[in-house]
Amino acid sequence: MSYVVPDELVTFADALADVSRAVIRPYFRSRLAVESKADASPVTIADREAEAAMRCKIAQRYPDHGINGEEHGVVRGDADYVWVLDPIDGTKAFLTGRPSFVTLIGLAHRGRPVLGVIDQPITAERWVGGAGWPSQHNGTAIRTTPCAALADAKLNATSADMFKGADGDAFTRLKRCVKITTYGGDGYAFGLVALGFIDLAVEAGLKYYDYCALAPIIAAAGGIATDWQGRPLGPDSDGRVCMAGDARVHRAALEVLAGT
């Protein structure tokens, strides 16, 4: 695991976030957001335009890299490097005027997520971290917080509604074991795990572009990011993720989720 993301790719990822932020900002809380038609809401327009701008920049600079984006699909998915993009993670947050949606920019190397950027265009917060790059928040080094036991842990999930069937039972079990549970946040909440203010973030039903950027940032802040079985996250994960600031809480959470 001695792979280190080359400097120029980290710089480039940061520049991608600059482009995306500039495209998205004017659409936030625009009056259109309230009166729009369902087929071209401002969130949809902002999402598409931001992704198009990032894809254009990638194609110009790294024409052999692959791209996997929420809005415009996959090209060169088998390339050594694949950029995994979600311009607006937290569509509902954007729709309801909350500055907690984020832009997610992940970079995978040979199928493994190695670099992530989380950008919040309105509060102007940016997280960057990955292989060989300790995580930063607006340029300041960050670390997750030690937390030995579930009973002391602050748990977050975007919504309890996304856990279906047995997953719902598993989440309810977990909720009963922790100190507090908060909701909302989408990718932003994972930034708060990296910052040490949330101990445990559990979700289900995520897509690759929802977690590809998050896993490297959590890991490079001292935390751990896996699926509910404890396996590394990759393109073929089943969308159930468990990320924690401390490996002890992570292990305990997996046990409770599994019902063992």
Place this chain on the structure above:
Amino acid sequence: MSYVVPDELVTFADALADVSRAVIRPYFRSRLAVESKADASPVTIADREAEAAMRCKIAQRYPDHGINGEEHGVVRGDADYVWVLDPIDGTKAFLTGRPSFVTLIGLAHRGRPVLGVIDQPITAERWVGGAGWPSQHNGTAIRTTPCAALADAKLNATSADMFKGADGDAFTRLKRCVKITTYGGDGYAFGLVALGFIDLAVEAGLKYYDYCALAPIIAAAGGIATDWQGRPLGPDSDGRVCMAGDARVHRAALEVLAGT
């Protein structure tokens, strides 16, 4: 209902929010927040100090006014004017590093909430509105958004966990009728109702200091704020509130909550 809040009280309420914001800001995401003891966490300290600062300012300027605060209790509760204070509404949001907690400053006149301030110290957002004072967000006039039917409504609740027993069933029924449901936000979400980005906000288990500031702002933005029976909110309400930007959605929501 020709009562209008005197100018000087609106100006004073704004000044209270300035004081509270200045006290709270340094505690947000302070490292202490992570490592603190349970009996004196930064959120507790910030809450107490901000309320003490506001109480002091009120006592100096309006010694005959009453005060009802979350942290330091009630004095002169039967005065004509009572200030109702919650320096940090959204303790969990504060604890988990989210800039969505708010300071709530309400003013009641003869038991009726007549003026409200919602302040977010980190994003520097402030809502002010009340009797005779159309609601503003950072100085700009705001209006709720027309929404004719529940099927088109964006619903928010801080957490589904706060609805106990039959209230939980009522909330589940309501959730099934709306377009989307979002979670989190506490008082901030009511600001988003006033801004027109959320159509309906329903909560249970609230205290007077949680909703006294919110009801006047919603009303003065063109919306409607009541308990689950459609009664005006006051000191003796049962903590179940329903606020909407449009009276049609409000009425429909009350019917679904009542199960009729």
